[in-house]
Amino acid sequence: MEAQTALIGHNRPADATPVKMATRDLDVSYGAIQALAGVELDIRENEVTALIGPSGCGKTTFLRCLNRMNDTIEGCVVSGLVTLDGHDIYDRSLDVVQLRARIGMVFQKPNPFPKSIYDNAAYGPRIHGLAANRDELDEIVVTSLEKAGLWKEVRDRMGEPGTSLSGGQQQRLCIARAIAVSPEVILMDEPCSALDPIATARIEELIDELRENYTIVIVTHNMQQAARVSQRTAFFHLGQVVEMGDTVELFTNPQDERTQGYITGRFG
Amino acid sequence: MTEFAESRGHVGTNDGAARRARRHAAERRFRLYGILAIVVAVSFLVLLLGSIAVQGYTAFTATQIRLDVTFEPEVIDPEGTGDPELWAGADYGALIRHSLGARFPGVREPEEVRALMALISSGARFDLRDMVLDDPGLIGTTRSVWLPAAADIDMLVKGITPRDVPEDARRVKDNQIAWLDALVAEGAVKRALHLRFFTAGDSRTPERAGIWGAIVGSFYTMMVTLALAFPIGVLTAVYLEEFAPKNRWTDLVEININNLAAVPSIVFGLLGLAVFLNVYHLPRSAPVVGGMTLALMTLPTIIIATRSALAAVPPSLREAALAIGASPLQVVMHHTLPAAMPGVLTGTIIGMARALGETAPLLMIGMVAFIADIPGGPSDPATVLPVQVFLWAGSPERAFAEKTAAATLVLLVFLIAMNGLAVYLRKKFEKRW
Known part of the structure; x- marks a missing residue:
């Protein structure tokens, strides 16, 4: 076990980690198409949970249920229970705007606002009223850019448009934008799929650093990436969770033959 | 190969x-x-x-004739009162008659005198009156004054109407041509920039007709149209594109908006006549009614342009804003609408340019009336540029033909300027990112 851990390159926290988010009997359908069926998953605090599986298996749909981004899709029906700190996030009395401030999201393609780098990072704090004055706002912006590992690269060009950065920098700007509102959970939907290997490595390092303060859920197509960055992994197949467990366990000793088939490259 | x-x-x-x-x-x-x-x-x-x-x-220049006019006190102020109000009512035509009589002493017959007087614009006496009212010191002096020629003479000098046709086929008779040639020979005839064309309202006399009244009328009409059509159109489009649920009702609204864009403009004129004039008794011939009618016509254009501009904004931008906790209204106001602004402005300006060139609906609400005064506000009777073109095109005098073409040129300049503005705004807003 010790050897395997060293091989993957990460320390696993103790099993006693509290559950941050959980789903019970989660069904999602787009019109007549059932995208998820009976998904039960626990996401633990200050861990990176990786969601893997072949295309169209429902990973992204699941991720978008966690911050209710599926609400914006016409004809999408969600049933079942999704909780954050034990509270149902689909509760009618819950303010979805507030929820999304607690659960940030980073998308597949870097999508900075067509505004300056500063305004990109400052947008969230501004709309949520997190800063009382300009100095506080400046501090939040700088801290988030530092946490996203982008500050040194952009400190002299805060007024330039966010879209003028390289792909990897743009994605880190999007991460900075998400953490500027101090979320508790960060959802990442294949954050490296549009990036080159060096930028990918930079983001992976960053994910590992962010784990200290945030709970992270990452969808990825890249199994090596899942193995490198996550502590726990869920394998999705045809809208269901086939297997969920410790990343090292899952990759070295999969219980289900479909999991084994996928991670050894026999399908998917 | x-x-x-x-x-x-x-x-x-x-x-x-x-x-x-x-x-x-x-x-x-x-x-x-x-x-x-x-x-x-x-x-x-x-x-x-x-x-x-x-x-x-040629309408931008006009023929002028120089006369030595004596500002006779016995004509301007026969009773010697010194009261400017009486001066204003004096017979300034007599001054021109005396001046021409002095220049052509052989002309005695009343018929001939009338023909001689017809060289000079019938409005020239108002110019003399204005000169006297501006500067009473002129009374009693003799000045060499450039007076506007009558339209027929103007046409002849410009070579638009021919000289070499039989006399009874011409409006300008042989004796008038002889007098004119005599004046030309002594350098008393010139063509000068016709500023009056840009500063005067409409007139029955071609050489006194100007386009300023129509420009002001068009301006007020466009302001009313813009003030109504832009906010209503953009709000409608934003609601339909960003907030409305997709159901049978919104489909119906959408189909109707698309159909409205294809409705002939005269139908909007009929609506304006039936509703704004007959039901609400709003003033006839007024820019406010014209603007409201044209706003109805421009609305579908603005709505369709705004909707397609909003639809072209990449969904990733909306998702980015939503995911950080922006409310749907904040997403629209901070991100989607600013990103769609170039398209919105282009659609609006093109819709406005169409409204500026529109004639038919305005005929229905009485903006085709002859209005000589410059409108002082949106509820004063007025006409607009394209209707002015239409009115002049229907006038029989030859001189109105060049006015028609000149007014068309002015209208085209405004349209090109508006399209240029659309291009400029699009470029300017696109540069932001």
Whole structure:
């Protein structure tokens, strides 16, 4: 076990980690198409949970249920229970705007606002009223850019448009934008799929650093990436969770033959 | 190339080379058709603009005749009261008659005197009156004054109406031509910039008719149209595109908006007449009613342009804002609408340009009336540029033909300026990112 851990390159926290988010009997359908069926998953605090599986298996749909981004899709029906700190996030009395401030999201393609780098990072704090004055706002912006590992690269060009950065920098700007509102959970939907290997490595390092303060859920197509960055992994197949467990366990000793088939490259 | 052809040759024929040649020929033919189409389109445009410009540019100058006018006190102020109000009512035509009489002493018959007086614009006496009212010191002096020629004389001097036709086929008679030639010989006839065309309202007398009244009328009408159509149109489009649920009702609204865009403009005029005038008794011929009618016509254009501009904003931008906790309204106001602004402005300006050139609906609400005064506000009777063109085009005097073309030129300049503004705004807002 010790050897395997060293091989993957990460320390696993103790099993006693509290559950941050959980789903019970989660069904999602787009019109007549059932995208998820009976998904039960626990996401633990200050861990990176990786969601893997072949295309169209429902990973992204699941991720978008966690911050209710599926609400914006016409004809999408969600049933079942999704909780954050034990509270149902689909509760009618819950303010979805507030929820999304607690659960940030980073998308597949870097999508900075067509505004300056500063305004990109400052947008969230501004709309949520997190800063009382300009100095506080400046501090939040700088801290988030530092946490996203982008500050040194952009400190002299805060007024330039966010879209003028390289792909990897743009994605880190999007991460900075998400953490500027101090979320508790960060959802990442294949954050490296549009990036080159060096930028990918930079983001992976960053994910590992962010784990200290945030709970992270990452969808990825890249199994090596899942193995490198996550502590726990869920394998999705045809809208269901086939297997969920410790990343090292899952990759070295999969219980289900479909999991084994996928991670050894026999399908998917 | 040959190698490739040979390698294909083993199939049996040099089919490949022949097919390639046909393909290239088809490509060349297609390009040629394209170039021909452009040449035809451009030549029609040049022909159209050229003929308008050639007909119209002469209206920007006017013929003037120099006369030595004596500002006789016994004509201006026969009773010696010194009261400017009485001066205003004096017979300034007499001053011109005396001056012409002094220049052509042989002319005595009343018929001939009338013909002689017809050289000078019938409005020239108002110019003399204004001179006296501006500067009472003129009374009692003799000044050499450039007075506007009558429209028929103006046409003759500009060479628009011919001299070499039988006398009874001309409006300007032989004796008038002789007097005119005498004046030309002594350098008392010139063509000068016709500022009055840009500063006066409409008139029955061609040489006194100007386009300023129509420009002001158009301005007020456009302001009313913009004030109504822009906010209503943009709000409608934003609601339909960003907030409305997709159901049968919104589909119905959408279909109706698209249909409205295709409704003939005169129908909007009928609506304006029936509703704004007959039901609400709003003032007839007023820019406020014209603007409301044109706003109805422009709304579908603005809504459709705004909707397509909003739909073209990448969904990733909306998702980014939503995911950080922006409310749907914040997403629209901070991100989607600013990103769509170039398209919104372009659609609005193009809709406004169409409204500026619109005549038919305004005929229905009485903006076709003859209005000589410059409108002082949106509820004063007024006419607009295209209706002014229409009115002048229907006038029988030859001199109104050049006014028609000149007014068309002015209208075109405004339209080109508006389209230029649309291009500028689009570029400006696009540069932001």
